Amino acid sequence: MRRLVLILLFAVTALPAAAIRPDEILVDPALEARARNLGKELRCLVCQNQSIDDSEADLARDLRKLVRERLVAGDSDPAIRSFLVARYGDFVRLDPPLRVATAVLWFGPALVLVLGAIGIAVFLRRRRPAAAPAALDPVDRARLERVLAEDDRR
Numbered sequence: 001m002r003r004l005v006l007i008l009l010f011a012v013t014a015l016p017a018a019a020i021r022p023d024e025i026l027v028d029p030a031l032e033a034r035a036r037n038l039g040k041e042l043r044c045l046v047c048q049n050q051s052i053d054d055s056e057a058d059l060a061r062d063l064r065k066l067v068r069e070r071l072v073a074g075d076s077d078p079a080i081r082s083f084l085v086a087r088y089g090d091f092v093r094l095d096p097p098l099r100v101a102t103a104v105l106w107f108g109p110a111l112v113l114v115l116g117a118i119g120i121a122v123f124l125r126r127r128r129p130a131a132a133p134a135a136l137d138p139v140d141r142a143r144l145e146r147v148l149a150e151d152d153r154r
Contacts, residue, residue, distance in 0.1 A: 020053065020064065031071045038067050038077060042084060043094045051094055 020039075026032040039053030046057035052064050063084070070080045081093070090096040096105050136144065 021061070026068055026072070031068075034077060035064070035068050035071055038071075038080060039064055041081070041094055042067070043092055045088060045092065 020036075026035060036053060040051045042052045042063060044050045044052050044055035044057055044060040044063075046059050047055045050060075052060040052067075066084075067080055070083065075083070084092050090099070090102050091105070096102045098106055
C-alpha cells in the first residue's frame, strides 16, 4: 500500500513540471524569463488545455523555439504575441480576447451547461408520476388484516 501511495505521489508531483528541454533554454536569464512568461500564455495547439511551456508535443516545442528565436532577434512580447495570433489565430492564446470570433471559446461551456440543464428539466417534466395504488375494497381489506394478524401470531 505504501508503495502505491509513493508512486502516486511521485506521479502527481511530476505532472506540473515544464516540458522545456535544456537545449531550449536561453543563456540570457532576462530573455529566458520573458520566454517562460510568453510560454505560459500560449496554448499548445495539439494538447489544447496546456501551455506550450508545459506540453511535450512537437508543435509546442517548435513554438517554444520560435518564441525564443524572436526574443533573440529583439522582438517585443506584444510583437511575438501578435505574430503568433496572426499565424494561428486567437486560439493560440490561453486567455483569448473577447470578440465575436472567440465568443464560442468564452461562452461555449456555459451554453452547453445551460442546454444540458434545460434538457434534464424537460425530461423530468415529461415523466409521468406513478399512479397511486387503488384503494382496497372492504372484503380485501378484511382478508389482508386477517393474513397480517396470522403472521403476527407466528
